[in-house]
Amino acid sequence: xxxxxxxxxxxxxxxxxxxxxxxxxxxxxxxxxxxxxxxxxxxxxxxxxxxxxxxxxxxxxxxxxxxxxxxxxxxxxxxxxxxxxxxxxxxxxxxxxxxxxxxxxxxxxxxxxxxxxxxxxxxxxxxxxxxxxxxxxxxxxxxxxxxxxxxxxxxxxxxxxxxxxxxxxxxxxxxxxxxxxxxxxxxxxxxxxxxxxxxxxxxxx
Numbered sequence: 626x627x628x629x630x631x632x633x634x635x636x637x638x639x640x641x642x643x644x645x646x647x648x649x650x651x652x653x654x655x656x657x658x659x660x661x662x663x664x665x666x667x668x669x670x671x672x673x674x675x676x677x678x679x680x681x682x683x684x685x686x687x688x689x690x691x692x693x694x695x696x697x698x699x700x701x702x703x704x705x706x707x708x709x710x711x712x713x714x715x716x717x718x719x720x721x722x723x724x725x726x727x728x729x730x731x732x733x734x735x736x737x738x739x740x741x742x743x744x745x746x747x748x749x750x751x752x753x754x755x756x757x758x759x760x761x762x763x764x765x766x767x768x769x770x771x772x773x774x775x776x777x778x779x780x781x782x783x784x785x786x787x788x789x790x791x792x793x794x795x796x797x798x799x800x801x802x803x804x805x806x807x808x809x810x811x812x813x814x815x816x817x818x819x820x821x822x823x824x825x826x827x828x829x830x
Contacts, residue, residue, distance in 0.1 A: 678706065
């Protein structure tokens, strides 16, 4: 019982110390005039080097959570949490299902009266707009024909349409991985001799 009581007393003391360090000390370091425009702008500051500083206060928790998802933490300075945006971190956040719309709303809201924000905001907007415009396909089959007439003939006489993942060009298609063998057999039955590039034999181009 004595050990348990001491453990509870220690936990209470640690809780009190943590609350004092995380809230009271930070509140003293950063003053926010209640209800003023200066108070709102002090919650998030844009720096000339591209970093964004967030005040470490309970009122700013939703913004801190947002930046933890979309930005890279680069330390703490003067009571502010410091973040930096990179294409890799933004891409990772989008890949996990996070929407960038809320991030842009926050950046735009705080950027209206901060000169250092223009370049950073434009960069984040461009990175988010570019996400998904480039796709890398692995483990697939590609079909290329000499012209569109041959492609139309294949579409009409084989099971090609069932195998298409995406058309890159009227004469170049990305097909399902298993399409190679099936289409080759269908073409050979029609006395065609397709040129097959096998990576295992010829190596990747």
